[in-house]
Amino acid sequence: MSSTPINQVTGKGVFVPGDDVDTDRIIPARFMKCITFDGLGDYLFYDVRKTELGEDKKHNLNDPRFAEASIIISGNNFGCGSSREHAPQSILRAGYVAVIAGSFAEIFFGNSTNLGVVCAIASDVDRKSITQAIDINPEIEISIDVRNLRICYGKNSVSCEIKPGARESFLSGRYDPLDELLQGADEVSKTAGSLTYMN
Amino acid sequence: MGKSLFEKVWDAHVVRELVNGQSQLLIGTHLIHEVTSPQAFGMLRDKNLQVKYPHRTFATVDHIVPTNESLEPYSDPLAQGMIEELRKNCAENQITFFDTNTGSQGIVHVVGPEQGITQPGTTIACGDSHTATHGAFGAIAFGIGTSQVRDVLATQTIALNKLKVRRINVDGNLLPGVYAKDVVLHIIRILGTQGGTGFAYEYGGTTFDNFTMEERMTVCNMSIEGGARAGYVNPDETTFEYLEGRPYTPSGEDWNAAVEQWKYFASDEDCIYDDIVNIDASEIQPTVTWGITPGQGIGIEESIPKLADAPTQSERDSMSEALEYMKFEGGSPIMGKKIDIAFIGSCTNGRLSDFEEVAKYVKGHKVADSLTAIIVPGSQVVAKIAEAKGLDKIFIEAGFEWRAAGCSMCLAMNPDKLIGDQLCASSSNRNFKGRQGSPTGRTMLMSPLMVAAAAVTGEVSDAREVFGLATAEI
Ligand code: SF4
Numbered sequence: 001m002s003s004t005p006i007n008q009v010t011g012k013g014v015f016v017p018g019d020d021v022d023t024d025r026i027i028p029a030r031f032m033k034c035i036t037f038d039g040l041g042d043y044l045f046y047d048v049r050k051t052e053l054g055e056d057k058k059h060n061l062n063d064p065r066f067a068e069a070s071i072i073i074s075g076n077n078f079g080c081g082s083s084r085e086h087a088p089q090s091i092l093r094a095g096y097v098a099v100i101a102g103s104f105a106e107i108f109f110g111n112s113t114n115l116g117v118v119c120a121i122a123s124d125v126d127r128k129s130i131t132q133a134i135d136i137n138p139e140i141e142i143s144i145d146v147r148n149l150r151i152c153y154g155k156n157s158v159s160c161e162i163k164p165g166a167r168e169s170f171l172s173g174r175y176d177p178l179d180e181l182l183q184g185a186d187e188v189s190k191t192a193g194s195l196t197y198m199n
Numbered sequence: 200m201g202k203s204l205f206e207k208v209w210d211a212h213v214v215r216e217l218v219n220g221q222s223q224l225l226i227g228t229h230l231i232h233e234v235t236s237p238q239a240f241g242m243l244r245d246k247n248l249q250v251k252y253p254h255r256t257f258a259t260v261d262h263i264v265p266t267n268e269s270l271e272p273y274s275d276p277l278a279q280g281m282i283e284e285l286r287k288n289c290a291e292n293q294i295t296f297f298d299t300n301t302g303s304q305g306i307v308h309v310v311g312p313e314q315g316i317t318q319p320g321t322t323i324a325c326g327d328s329h330t331a332t333h334g335a336f337g338a339i340a341f342g343i344g345t346s347q348v349r350d351v352l353a354t355q356t357i358a359l360n361k362l363k364v365r366r367i368n369v370d371g372n373l374l375p376g377v378y379a380k381d382v383v384l385h386i387i388r389i390l391g392t393q394g395g396t397g398f399a400y401e402y403g404g405t406t407f408d409n410f411t412m413e414e415r416m417t418v419c420n421m422s423i424e425g426g427a428r429a430g431y432v433n434p435d436e437t438t439f440e441y442l443e444g445r446p447y448t449p450s451g452e453d454w455n456a457a458v459e460q461w462k463y464f465a466s467d468e469d470c471i472y473d474d475i476v477n478i479d480a481s482e483i484q485p486t487v488t489w490g491i492t493p494g495q496g497i498g499i500e501e502s503i504p505k506l507a508d509a510p511t512q513s514e515r516d517s518m519s520e521a522l523e524y525m526k527f528e529g530g531s532p533i534m535g536k537k538i539d540i541a542f543i544g545s546c547t548n549g550r551l552s553d554f555e556e557v558a559k560y561v562k563g564h565k566v567a568d569s570l571t572a573i574i575v576p577g578s579q580v581v582a583k584i585a586e587a588k589g590l591d592k593i594f595i596e597a598g599f600e601w602r603a604a605g606c607s608m609c610l611a612m613n614p615d616k617l618i619g620d621q622l623c624a625s626s627s628n629r630n631f632k633g634r635q636g637s638p639t640g641r642t643m644l645m646s647p648l649m650v651a652a653a654a655v656t657g658e659v660s661d662a663r664e665v666f667g668l669a670t671a672e673i
Contacts, residue, residue: 029262034277035237035281080492085344184223187215
């Protein structure tokens with residue numbers, strides 16, 4: 001099952017400030033008591049958005065100006081912490097298709113890529129100008145060009161980085177690797193056969 | 200030129216190259232638990248796929264099990280639903296499940312090693328980021344996401360980029376009152392929470408040579424907190440001694456053959472690392488985190504850093520966010536912060552030796568009236584041995600609650616949680632905002648003995664002073 005190739009993602013942006021935005025913040029563990037990922041979108045950044053009484057905090061994610069956003073812009077080391085796929089799943093299910101950050105934690109990055117959530121790396125300076133631009137005009141269209149590694153916003157464009165393996169996977173529509181892994185079944189048996197502890 | 204353990208294990212398990220340049224890597228041992236596996240089994244069902252090597256997957260239940268109620272149905276129906284789902288998935292697919300009635304249930308990273316499932320020279324994956332723990336045995340162990348759990352179930356492989364290897368040497372003797380936990384908090388403090396990105400950490404040096412397996416596990420466990428996907432220690436006699444006679448280790452003739460093979464996997468002396476870091480063990484102090492990332496740690500005698508000391512604007516921002524959240528003032532001493540909860544347990548420090556060490560010192564002390572202190576064994580096996588040794592009585596006598604095995608207060612998926620902005624002295628591995636269940640709850644990471652010291656005095660304290668450890672000998 002090759003998925004549809006992703007050459008470009010386009011949408012409005014929202015800025016989630018801070019470095020080290022960890023997976024507990026993206027989806028607090030108490031919302032992981034579930035046996036499917038359905039409904040996780042409702043709890044994305046729950047404690048960032050809500051007070052303990054469940055009231056909205058003042059945050060871009062609650063600001064109606066950014067209600068239509070589908071691209072998150074954040075700091076360095078985004079997605080650090082646990083391996084929970086609940087994190088990118090909640091991002092995806094809340095309607096976001098991409099994250100632009102200074103860097104990504106590895107497991108989060110891999111999980112996101114498998115789901116087709118584009119994680120693009122942009123410099124501090126470039127992210128700052130993007131966030132300034134959307135702050136002035138939240139309607140600005142941001143588009144991440146996966147092939148040419150550029151982020152366009154309004155009339156501007158800056159370069160970005162998408163890890164080579166992930167970029168190829170998006171462009172070829174093979175970001176969910178399961179089919180390709182299944183195709184290797186014969187070689188898998190061979191490798192497994194050569195290892196005593198597997199048998 | 201020789202090879203590192205990482206390269207040898209990789210080479211033995213790599214199946215082929217994939218179109219996008221990643222490798223298809225065979226996962227010899229797959230560990231699963233109730234939180235990250237049900238969706239994977241669901242995906243398998245949707246695609247009509249079977250579990251390929253059911254005998255290489257092992258399951259336990261840890262995150263959601265209450266540690267203070269033993270009878271099902273649990274008071275939380277969601278928790279009950281999750282354990283039942285895992286039971287069903289294991290039964291349907293002939294997967295070994297260390298269920299709560301087996302006497303072997305516990306935190307997945309405690310169970311794997313103590314059952315002898317975790318072995319040198321193997322690849323291990325689990326839908327849990329602390330899977331690096333198993334690297335203590337010279338395995339390459341990865342935390343994976345749920346789609347990858349699906350991939351392992353269906354194909355016994357994952358798609359992965361090869362990692363670089365950073366050798367971290369720690370040499371010399373640790374000072375009295377300094378533990379493996381302090382070593383890893385110190386490493387993360389120096390190299391940062393992102394320092395390990397793209398790397399597997401190979402821990403070595405005389406300090407690691409002298410460490411027990413449980414100490415090695417404590418360090419490998421927190422590799423992910425330093426950004427490293429995997430962390431390991433080369434297998435040696437300590438490793439083999441630990442493994443001999445465990446339920447899932449080879450026995451008889453097979454044992455000797457296995458040991459010979461395991462020895463082969465240890466890094467060659469002339470192998471070339473991508474990076475090397477050297478640390479002097481005697482520099483390491485009992486370390487405590489003051490902030491909201493595991494890298495924000497300081498020695499117990501130090502003061503919390505001041506904003507003005509931050510070298511960059513972005514560090515200043517992180518610091519100010521951390522200080523505000525923790526309700527601490529930059530420049531104030533870390534010692535003396537009033538604690539509400541003391542928690543000893545988790546896959547970092549919930550093993551027998553952790554409890555033995557604490558028991559040795561808390562005997563004759565009392566937990567301060569102002570706080571609640573709980574001790575939670577990492578597995579039913581740990582609980583049983585600890586109880587046979589009478590450790591539970593020592594703890595209860597000292598005013599700790601002695602609980603049943605599970606993840607407990609390490610994260611908020613069971614009844615053990617912080618309330619409001621309670622401050623917790625914790626032997627666990629993460630101090631993220633909200634990690635321990637309350638969106639405003641505060642966590643300070645430290646060694647089990649430092650938690651015990653905080654429990655006894657009611658505030659962050661130097662365990663060496665509280666328990667009269669022989670600092671004078673230094
Ligand atoms: S003890 Fe904590 S870190 Fe370890 S597996 Fe359980 S929840 Fe995760």
